[in-house]
Amino acid sequence: MNCGQKVYRWTKEGPVVAQPYKCVVGCTTCATLCQGNAITFPDKDKLRELYKKEGIWAKVKRELIKEGKLEPEE
Ligand code: SF4
Known part of the structure; x- marks a missing residue:
């Protein structure tokens, strides 16, 4: 949820990847900051x-x- 490109969106069911093509190749900010270690590349x-x-x-x-x-x- 810390993505500056707004790739993720919060829903009632939790976070979803709403705009995957806005993800910047080479960026790893969300994975670096994810406390649950739930994001990999x-x-x-x-x-x-x-x-x-x-x-x-x-x-x-x-x-x-x-x-x-x-x-x-x-
Ligand atoms: S890698 Fe960067 S651009 Fe892609 S979703 Fe994570 S924070 Fe956003």
């Missing part, structure tokens, strides 16, 4: 493998180059 190496496999790093790089935030490699 995928292993970083597995996540890196998935990013590589799905071409996500390449897509991000292309977008950063397009936005002028990264110089293209020669």
